[in-house]
Amino acid sequence: MALFEENKKGFFGKLSQRIGDAIMGRPELDEDFMDELEEILITSDIGMDTTMKIMEKLRAYIKENKLGNPEDIKEALAKVIAELMDKGERNKLNSETPLVILMIGINGGGKTTSIAKIGHKLRSEGKTVLLGAADTFRAAAGEQLEIWGQRIGVNTIKHQEGADPSAVIYDAIQSAKAKKMDVLICDTAGRLQTKKNLMNELEKMNKIISREFPEAARETLLVLDATTGKNAVSQAKEFGEVADITGVVLTKLDGTARGGIAITIADEFDLPIKFIGVGEKMEDLKEFDPLEFAGGIFSE
Secondary structure, three states, rough: HHHHHHHOOOOHHHHHHHHHHHHHHOOOOOHHHHHHHHHHOOOOOOHHHHHHHHHHHHHHHHHOOOOOOOOOHHHHHHHHHHHHHHHHHHHHHOOOOOEEEEEHHHHOOOHHHHHHHHHHHHHHHHOOOEEEEEOOOOOHHHHHHHHHHHHHHOOOEOOOOOOHHHHHHHHHHHHHHHHHEEEEEEEEOOOOOHHHHHHHHHHHHHHHHHOOOOOOEEEEEEEEEEOOOOHHHHHHHHHHOOOOOOEEEEEEOOOOOOHHHHHHHHOOOOOOOOEOOOOOOHHHHHEEEEEHHHHHHHOO
8 A cells, every 4th residue: 555655653553553452462353342443443533423333334244244353353444444435436536627626625724735736636647727816815825826836837817915706716717718728726715714704705706617617517625634633524514514515635644643534524524535645745645545545554
């Protein structure tokens, strides 16, 4: 599981070690072990409801496959987690073009760098990309996005600070259409404390996209910081109330994160994880693979 090599000391290493310690010296699967496993999952940022679901499915799997060796629990648990997170084609970014991607999420969660990394990935696949700096309320957000755009070799449409975000979207769409761009990626304001304003803003943006670019496929990606743990769950809930989220980008899934939050978000909100950030480099934003993610927990 090369994808998670740099994370061995993070979520995967810690969870694997804790489960390994619980298995050590146990001749058989018993109720004490199952109780200990349940506690390990809950304290790995996997929510209570999701943990209960995992344990229920795990017990059924153990019974169906007549498992008795504690070592067998690793593969069984990986299969159960992968099944819970597998949303089929929804785990993949829409491959149709033209495509408009609205990026949402709180400031500081890695939204701007995720935009650059997705843009870089799409460019490496041969697609043409344009950025729209519609977070006009955060100081220097447009300039920051423009700098990232220059680094990956794409143009950015921006207005002055405090401008109407929807006006930026409008101009970005006109530019994308005129230049026949494959993908338009739009930054948006990350202000949950003014939820009603954010809702109105996103609604206005979506109306403009529908009116001016009806032929475009759509994605609305929520960027969440894995290191914030349960706060990421709260953000998924809050943003889910103001936007029709099509997928999640989980950032900073490195040595400091207890990545169980990815499992909770995929299960509790039925949201597909589309990308995970495992480092700082452009190439460190990876397409999410449920089997690889779950298998990475116990890979040697």
